[in-house]
Amino acid sequence: MTRQMLNRFLLLAVGLLLLATPSWAQPGDPLRGEALYVGMASFSAGGAPCLACHGIAGRELGRAAGASYGPDLSAIYEDYGEDGIIDVLEDLSFESMVAIYENRPLTDSEKTDLVAFLGTVSTGVVPDIGSSMALHVVVVTALFLIVIGALGWRRLQGVRRPLVERARRGKGEIA
Amino acid sequence: MNIRAQVSSVFHLDKCIGCHTCSIACKNLWTDRKGAEYMWWNNVETKPGTGYPTQWEDQEKYQGGWVKQGEQLQLRIGGRWGTLGKIFHNPSMPTMDDYYEPFTFRYGDLTSAPAGDDQPTARPVSMVTGKPMKIEAGPNWDDDLSGSNIYAANDPGVVKLSAEEQQQLFAIEKMVMFHMPRICNHCLNAGCVASCPSGAIYKRGEDGIVLINQDKCRGWRMCVSACPYKKTYYGWSTGKSEKCILCYPRQEAGEAPACFHSCVGRIRYLGVLLYDADQIESVAQRDDKDLPAAQREMILDPFDPQVIADAKKSGVADQVIEAAQRSPVYKFVKEWGIALPLHPEFRTLPMLFYVPPLLPVMSMNNQGKQKLADDFFATLEEARLPMQYLASLFAGGNEEEVKAVYRKLIAVRIQRRSVTVGDLPAEEVSKACTVAQLDTEAIDAIYRMTTLTRIKERIVVPPMLREQAIEAGMDPEEHKQEMGFGKRISPKRRW
Amino acid sequence: MSWIKDIVDPNSRKWEEFYRNRNQCDKVVRSTHGVNCTGSCSWNVHVKDGIVGWELQATDYPELEPGLPPYEPRGCQRGISFSWYLYSPLRIKYPYLRGVLCDLWRKAKAEHGDPVEAWASIMEDEEARKSYQQARGKGGFRRSSWDEVEEIIAASSIYTIKKYGADRLVGFSPIPAMSMLSFAGGSRFMQLMGGANLSFYDWYCDLPNASPEIWGEQTDVAESADWYNSKYIAVMGSNPGMTRTPDVHFLTEARHNGSKVTVLSPDFSMSSKFADWWLPTHAGQDGAFWMAVNHVILSEFHHKAKTPYFMDYLKRYTDTPFLIELDEKEGVYTAGRMAKAGDLERYSEEENGDFKYLVWDETSQQPRMPLGTLGFRWQEKKGEWNLQMKDGQDGSDIATGLSLLDGNEDILQVAFDDFSDGNTVQRGVPVRYLETAKGRIAVTTVYDLMMAQFGVDRGLEGDYPQNYDADSVYTPAWQEKYTGLDRANVIQFAREWAATAEQTEGKCSIIIGAGINHWYHANLTYRAGIVALMLCGCVGKNGGGLNHYVGQEKLAPAAPWASIMGALDWSKPPRFMNAPSYHYVHTDQWRYERTSDEARINPVSEDSHITGGHTMDHQIRAVRNGWLPFFPQFDRSPIEAVKEAEAAGASNNQEIVDWTVKQLAEKKMKFAVEDPDAPENWPRMWIIWRGNALMSSAKGHEYFLKHYLGTHTNTIAPETAEEFVKDVKWHKEAPQGKLDLVVDINFRMDTSALYSDIVLPTATWYEKDDLNTTDMHSFIHPLQAAVPPCWESKSDWDIFKGLAKKVSQMAETHLPEPVREIVTVPLQHDTPAEMAQPEIKDWINGECEPIPGKTMPGMVVVERDYVNLYKKFISYGPEVRKNGLGAHGLNFPVADFYDELKEMAPTQKWGGEEYPSLEIASQAANVILHLAPETNGEIAYRAFEAEEKKVGLPLTDLAEGSRDVRTTFADLDRQPRRLLNSPIWSGLNTNGRAYSAYCLNVEKLVPWRTLTGRQHFYLDHQGYIAAGEHLPTYKPKPDHSTLQDFLVTEADENSIMLNYLTPHGKWSIHSTYGDNHRMLTLSRGCHPFWLNDQDAEQIGVVDNDWVEVYNDHGVVVTRAVVSSRLPRGISFLYHSPERTIGVPKSPLRNNKRAGGHNSLNRIRLKPNLMLGGYGQFTYAWNYWGPTGANRDTYIMVRKLKGEPNW
Known part of the structure; x- marks a missing residue:
């Protein structure tokens, strides 16, 4: 598969996902939480999506790049629990979050949605979006993985660190 | 003809001292705030080296710039629609480690430490997490060949050289380095502009400055990937991307951009170029090796009456045409042909040009293996950097382009030596000039521009005609009365 | 084009205001950076909302002459980051006091009430004193108030003055030129008290001793614009690409104008990158390279080609034609002293005949006595101190001979030291014989000695190398084993160098720096390079000369500044001491040293009473003989000494001095340096400002911590001096914690602040008014307050003013009456004391009489008025009006301008007198600008007039065109001002000409301030001859086995x-x-x-x-x-x-x-640099x-x- 084709395929998959997404209404909706997390849906006050800083390794989310400003949140639900996460979002306990969300606070429902989503991450449960949609999600996830592989898994490790590691192993004189 | 004006620059690398004053001028003014710590709109790199972010030149890894797809140009990360697919997962995005984790120190501990049994010290802490950290990377980590066996050795340009050439570069006898400052190239065929899913990035019509509209940016970061020079940065605090703005607020006030103003090596030149926008697409598709010449061709002679007439027709103001006639960039790039674009093969048509550095000759060592310079100055054959390396930086691999520049630089020196000292054989002098295809008038002009110029001659900021720009949206008189008051909120009234 | 959007629509571009708003600022203030940087760059400090936002360089320097690149912009990455400091967490915002001391003080104060008694109670409680000393550097600061800390400092000062003497107080601040008033505030305070101020230039190892050795000048160099005039630039031990950031464009631009740049550097430095030719010499071995270069130049361009320009230059401007006596010992001749005119019958009646020297006149075939030598400088009759080659007796012209090769009377074999392998070689030298009062003596010229020293084969007998390939000292082949550079490099370099100099009449220059100067034998490496300059006529030429840029020593308006800085407007002499000796002695670093090791580091061909012994003993001799100053002076308080003298019957100052000399001669009184570890001889209170004296400049830092501070240290070195020292008293246990109080004035919590007892918050360089000059350019800049001093900080000037006030207040109780004390002064340069000791004789051994100011330090009784110390601080005293101003042995009257200051500027009135006010820094700045020849054209004219009288040749034309120039502090705000020509300096600035050192000497025949009045290849001093450094030479770099x-x-x-x-x-x-x-x-x-x-x-x-x-x-x-x-x-x-x-x-x-x-x-002092008393x-x-x-x-x-x- 050429890269070109892959890209198109991915685009298609994303399109499908968008089409397949049900309306978000109920509180504590993990799907909506995910949409908020990755930025597909905007926070009402305009805060940056979580993925801007935090990746979730368990979900292959944001391992590329910018999403590594903050710690990975794969285990946050286990570490903090529901209340803990809400507290963090409310008190903005981390200095770097203050600047982003102080004047752009999350609504209560946004918080609970996020918590719900993060809860699924921690248990590895795919959010229940109905059996018909589950297939799409599986397909999309699989596509993600393929695309990542094709576009250079190596890149996800970063560039600089392997150079140093190679030197450390004594092979780095001339690449 | 669709003639436009572009504020363009030349960096004279032979004069660059790698001091980074430019970087700090920029940082002080624009990026010294939360979320922008790691942004270096202007940075300076040691070459050979991996640069900032690490190995940014390697587009196999970063997927920046354009590629030719048959008769079409396409962004390497895919067209605008293609980029959408990467919104959530973009493996070609630099990681924080490819930049660096911004750090500071607990300076306050020095004053506030309680009495103890040892001296307090200010520990390094992350500006992201606030926690103590080990510093492993920085925006200028390989400065002056620091860690040369890791970084210089992995310069993407060096990696392409033969094993023998590589070995030579890192033997002390052949040791070499130079400094290369980088800002946004304000490209004619900018990858960032093309890639933005939000349509937030644009070139200013009057001067070609590329800007990211901070109201429209959604932080997708496609521009970060698409820019092969890695000169847009995502701001984690605002969730928007930012980049070099060529200090348009300073230029609008008639001042040099801060990095140009502060350049203490006096290496920076700025001026307007006129070009034919209709040619962008075709020029950007030329073969790698032809790109420098093609780019030169699309730059138009501001003294040519036809060009002037066409420019006026295209809406370029008379004052801007006059500024283009005084542009030092025009002279360096077009008239003298001694400034070349950086990595033209990225096909963005960068509008920042570099005069390559002269390089030292090594003495003979004890074994007497090396040839001692017979000539008073270094010759092209003795250049310490492989021509191929320079050609891969500045000429799409075309060595002849680079050699032509060096012949001219050498001719200027020889001619000036002959004028000021007169100890070189006359035939050597005239031969150098002939080979370089320069007459003494041109040599004199190059020498003056390189050495004697005042800031107003080096940096010719075109008139920005602000009153006319403002007039399009508001009466300038009203603007005069109201500017600076910002948003005004009327008081609540009881009636 | 489809996807590249060009937007002109104003509505979609409204957001652009975002960045515009950031760029706007409220005001721009001109200032610069005030310490330890030689840049002297004019900066525009941008203030927004009353907060300093950022800085950018000013670009409005006045232009130099056409054809020179301009000075803009100036300012580097470091300077542009300065604004970070103002509001950073490193900033010192309040006065701080070490917690342990704070507790002790508050308790003692509550107990005693009187601050001096309170302080005494802590000092006299050994345990209490130790408790806070051991806490130094370990955190635990408390915020204090100005009132409290000023009180402690004043109490400590007065306690020390009363108990031990004011010479136990010490102040240190680095190189003043960058913020001269901030420096002067502190030194003025210290000098009014009688404390000692430490030097900086030599301590930082920035002083190039070769400069006083060769030129009798501290340092004088070209401004960086003059690099552009140079057609061949050799860079060694300097990395201008990295360290001379605002200047290096002149270097790169010179290359594009056809100049060649060659860099000697072991590493591929930022400057090697700019070189046309990089010579990767082994570190610290540049001297060997230059010695071999000189061998080639002398062989080809002197001996063979007799290049007319070079010959003519040497005759006029160097000591090469002067005659040197050859001493004979067991059939072997060695180079000895300069032949003296007074020894010849013809000149025996001459005033100062022993200090007038001889050249060979080719017309009369006689030795003749040219004008301009030391004796002419200090004789009664003025106007004969110039470089005309005329006989001083009858004014007849002298046809100077450089060499005696043609027409010699004899060829003698003379021994020359080869320290590179511990040998001597004997080489034939042409001589003449003179009949003198001492009998018949063989003489030769310096030029002939140089030819022999460098091994130039002129067909004379002896160990001369046959060619460049001979492995004989100073050939191109010889240098290979030291530098690692092939001989071909040396030969090519020498030819290019000399040919360029010949073609351009001297436009070859050396840029040199710390990479050479910080080596032990730096003076020799410098001389080796300077020889190549002088041999090719490159000194005193635009585009030529030695450009040493290490430390910013050039404080342009030196004369009036010095009067304020040293409080010389009130009394003289000041207590100024060389810091290397001070710290070597007081931090006890001498205790860790062995004579045998030091002797190997500095080899001599034959150990003598001049060269032998422990360095500490050399130091003591240097103090005793008046070569170097030392504080504390004696084993007792200088106030007590006066009282004792009076008790013993001394009724006037002369008798007090006589009594003191007698006590010293009879060894009833000792110099403090002879027993520095005795508690009465410790330094007691140290004020540090504008510098980082405990870390950045504290060579042997761990010894500072141990012996000065008495806190933790990481040194494990054993003390090894006991069996080697003779004259110093050895204490079994070295004292730890000598200092009672360490005060640091700072804007950032640096190492020195962290280790001090009291930290005072000072204004940054964007918060105070001051003056700034450099040798890198020829402008004078202001520092100005862009914002007022932040938090509780104050400017240095105001801090010291506050301390002066506190001391005065406390003195009303403790020192209510003026007291008298004795001050010692070494034999001073630019005074007749240059003729004091033509021979080394130690009075302590009875070799001569102890005579103050002649065979031992001078002694002066001075009065201190502590109650009026504050009033004196803020008033420009009457001594200047009375005695005029001057420097470098020059003096000019300024009384009318002093009175003008009283008319135009604020004054202080007290004690029935009125004085120009120095109350605030900008007033002091105006006093300086109004009285300096460099900024006041009439004063410049007057100074040249005074110089004319001494020299006897016209000079006032240099000031004629700018007589009406006056400069005020406000003028400097408007635009940097270019300095005027001044006889205090040696370059010429007329009409935008680039400043280059010694152009005044070369063009106007003003002598250098040396023995011969010319530049010296040969160092005629008994100590130098003993050390084997009388001729330019090479001494090997010490290896690790000798370095301990x-x-x-x-x-x-x-x-x-x-x-x-x-x-x-x-x-x-x-x-x-x-x-x-x-x-x-x-x-x-x-x-x-x-x-x-x-x-x-x-x-x-x-x-x-x-x-x-x-x-x-x-x-x-x-x-x-x-x-x-x-x-x-x-x-x-x-x-x-x-x-x-x-x-x-x-x-x-x-x-x-x-x-x-x-x-x-650890510091190592080179003993022959302690020599003194002559020339x-x-x-x-x-x-x-x-x-x-x-x-x-x-x-x-x-x-x-x-x-x-x-």
Whole structure:
């Protein structure tokens, strides 16, 4: 598969996902939480999506790049629990979050949605979006993985660190 | 003809001292705030080296710039629609480690430490997490060949050289380095502009400055990937991307951009170029090796009456045409042909040009293996950097382009030596000039521009005609009365 | 084009206001950076909302002559990061007091009420004193108030004055030129009290001793614009690409104008990058290269070609034609003293005949006495001190002969030292014989001695090398084993150099710096290079000369500034001392030294009473003989000494002095230097301002901590001096914690602040008014307050004014009446004392009489009026009006301008008199500007008039065109002003001409301030002859086995030994800026240790690994930079890190905090630089004395075990 084709395929998959997404209404909706997390849906006050800083390794989310400003949140639900996460979002306990969300606070429902989503991450449960949609999600996830592989898994490790590691192993004189 | 004006620059690398004053001028003014710590709109790199972010030149890894797809140009990360697919997962995005984790120190501990049994010290802490950290990377980590066996050795340009050439570069006898400052190239065929899913990035019509509209940016970061020079940065605090703005607020006030103003090596030149926008697409598709010449061709002679007439027709103001006639960039790039674009093969048509550095000759060592310079100055054959390396930086691999520049630089020196000292054989002098295809008038002009110029001659900021720009949206008189008051909120009234 | 959007629509571009708003600021104020940087760059400080936002360079320098690139912009990465400091967490916002001392003080104060008594109670309680000394540097600061800390400082001062004498108070501040008033505020305060101020230029090892040796000048160099005039530039020991950031464009631009640049440097430096030709010489071996270059120049361009320009230049401007006596011992001749005119019958009646010297006149074939030598300078009859080649007796012209080769009477075999392999060679030298009062003596010229010294084969008998390939001292082949450079390089370089000089009449220059000057034998390396300049007529020419840029020594308006700085407007002499000797003695570093090692470092052909013995004993002799100053002076208070003299019947000052001399001669009174470890001889209170005296400049830092501060230290070096010292009293236990009180005035919490007892918050350079000049350009700049001093800080001027006030108040109780004390002064340069000691004779051994100011230090009784100290501080005193101003032996009247100041400026009225006010810094600035020849055209005219009288040739034309120029502080705000021509300096600025040193001497025939009035190849001093340094020579670099760096430290397989170099770096100016966030971000977040990749591999170190660097003196822990840019065997730790920023603990030294760069070294003083009493070898502050050399150090480095421990 050429890269070109892959890209198109991915685009298609994303399109499908968008089409397949049900309306978000109920509180504590993990799907909506995910949409908020990755930025597909905007926070009402305009805060940056979580993925801007935090990746979730368990979900292959944001391992590329910018999403590594903050710690990975794969285990946050286990570490903090529901209340803990809400507290963090409310008190903005981390200095770097203050600047982003102080004047752009999350609504209560946004918080609970996020918590719900993060809860699924921690248990590895795919959010229940109905059996018909589950297939799409599986397909999309699989596509993600393929695309990542094709576009250079190596890149996800970063560039600089392997150079140093190679030197450390004594092979780095001339690449 | 669709003639436009572009504020363009030349960096004279032979004069660059790698001091980074430019970087700090920029940082002080624009990026010294939360979320922008790691942004270096202007940075300076040691070459050979991996640069900032690490190995940014390697587009196999970063997927920046354009590629030719048959008769079409396409962004390497895919067209605008293609980029959408990467919104959530973009493996070609630099990681924080490819930049660096911004750090500071607990300076306050020095004053506030309680009495103890040892001296307090200010520990390094992350500006992201606030926690103590080990510093492993920085925006200028390989400065002056620091860690040369890791970084210089992995310069993407060096990696392409033969094993023998590589070995030579890192033997002390052949040791070499130079400094290369980088800002946004304000490209004619900018990858960032093309890639933005939000349509937030644009070139200013009057001067070609590329800007990211901070109201429209959604932080997708496609521009970060698409820019092969890695000169847009995502701001984690605002969730928007930012980049070099060529200090348009300073230029609008008639001042040099801060990095140009502060350049203490006096290496920076700025001026307007006129070009034919209709040619962008075709020029950007030329073969790698032809790109420098093609780019030169699309730059138009501001003294040519036809060009002037066409420019006026295209809406370029008379004052801007006059500024283009005084542009030092025009002279360096077009008239003298001694400034070349950086990595033209990225096909963005960068509008920042570099005069390559002269390089030292090594003495003979004890074994007497090396040839001692017979000539008073270094010759092209003795250049310490492989021509191929320079050609891969500045000429799409075309060595002849680079050699032509060096012949001219050498001719200027020889001619000036002959004028000021007169100890070189006359035939050597005239031969150098002939080979370089320069007459003494041109040599004199190059020498003056390189050495004697005042800031107003080096940096010719075109008139920005602000009153006319403002007039399009508001009466300038009203603007005069109201500017600076910002948003005004009327008081609540009881009636 | 489809996707590239060009937008002109204003509505979609409204957001652009976002960045516009940031750019707008409220005001722009001109200031600059005020310490330790030679840049002197004019900056525009941008203020927004009353907060300093950022700075950008001013670009409005007045232009120089056409054809020279302009000075704009000036200002580097460090300077542009300065605004970070103002509001950073490193800023010192309030007065701080060490907690332990704070408790003691408040308790004592409550108990005693009187502050002096309170202070005494703490000082006299040994345990209490120790308790806060041991807490030094260990945190625990308390915020205090100005009132409280001023009271403690005043109490400590008065306690010390009363108990031990004011000469136990000491002040240190680095190089004044960058903020001269801030410096002057402190020194004025110290001098009004009677305290000692320490020198800086020699201490920083920035003083190039070769400059006083050759030119009788502290330093004078070209401004950087003059590099552009140079057609051949050799750079050695200097990295202008890195350290002369605002100037280096002249270097690159010169190349594009056809100049050639050759760089000698072991590493591929930022300057090597600019070179046309890079000569990677071995570190510290540049001298060998130049000696061989000189061999080639002398052989080809002198002996063979007799290049007319070179010959003519040497005759007029150098000592080469002067006659030297040859001494005979057992049939072997050696070069001796300069032949004296007074010894010839013809000149026997001449005034100062023993200080007038002889040349050979080819017309009369007689020795003749040319004008301009030392005797003419100090004789009654003025107007004969000039460089005309005329006989001083009858004014007849002299046809100077350079060599006696043609028409000699004899060829004698003369012995020359070859220190490179410990040999002497004998070489034939042509001589004439003179009939003198001493009998018949053989003489030759300096030129002939040079030819023989450098081994130029002129067909004379002796050990002359046959060709360049002979392995004989100073041939191109000889130098290969030292420099590692092929001989062909030397030959080519010499030819290019000399040919360029011949073609351009002297437009060859050397840029030289700390990379040479910080070596032990720097004076010799400098001389080797300067010889190449003088041989080719390159000194005193635009585009030519030695350009030494290390430390910013050029304070342009020196004359009026000095009067304020030294409080000379009230009384003389000041107590100025050379810091290297001060710290060597008082930090007890001499106790760690062995005579045998030091002697190997500084070899002499024959040990003599002049060269032998322990360096500490050399130091004592230098003090006793009046060569160097020393404080404290005596083993008792100088106030007590006066009282004792009076009790013994002395009724006037002369009798007090006589009594003191007698006491010293009878050994009833001793110099303090003879027993520095006795408590009565310790320094007691130290005020540090504008500098980092405990770290950045504290060579042997760990010894400072141990002996001065009495706190923790990482030195493990054994004391080894006991069996070697003779004249100094040995105490079994060295005292620890000599200082009662350490006060640091600072705007940032640096190492010195952290280790001090009291930290005073000072205004930054954007918060105060001051003046600033440099040698890098010829303008004068202001510092100005862009914002008022932040938090509780005050300007240095105001801080010292406050301290003066407190001392005055306290003195009303404790020192209500004026007191008299005795002040010692060494034999001074630019005074007739240059004729004091033509021979070395020690009065202590009865070799001569003890005569103050002649065979021993001068002594002066002065009065101190502590009650009026504050009033004097703020008033410009009457002595200036009475005695005029001057410098360098020149004096001019200023009474009318002094009175004008009273008319135009605020005044102080007290005691029935009125004085120009110095109450605020800008007033002092105006006093300086109004009285300096460099800024007041009429004063310049007057100064040239005075110089004319001395010289006897016209000079006032140099000032005629600018007589009406006056400059005020407000003028400097408008635009930098270019300095006027002044006889205090030696370059000429007329009509935008670039300043180049000694053009005045060459063009106007004004003598250099040396023995012959000319530039010296030959150093005629008994001590130099004994040391084998009378002729330019080469002495080997000391190796690690002689350096005592590893007496107890042992190597193991995990470590490697490297030569330890501390060059000036890219990310700091000394320690300033190096701790700021910008610089740390752009470097590596630390001050790394640089080493070669193969060396690193040997010890398993990978780039960015933590390493431990150590020797007997201390330890450094930092991260490594591995780079093939450095050759094997050397390492860099760029000068200078703070041990306060990210420094972990050292497992090797008990897990205590590791140190800074100066933790790894110890001072070594070169004894022949202590010589004095004759000619240009006489003392002046920061002009003469041994330097704090620090390059000759070796270290071990190993990978840090485990993770760093904080």
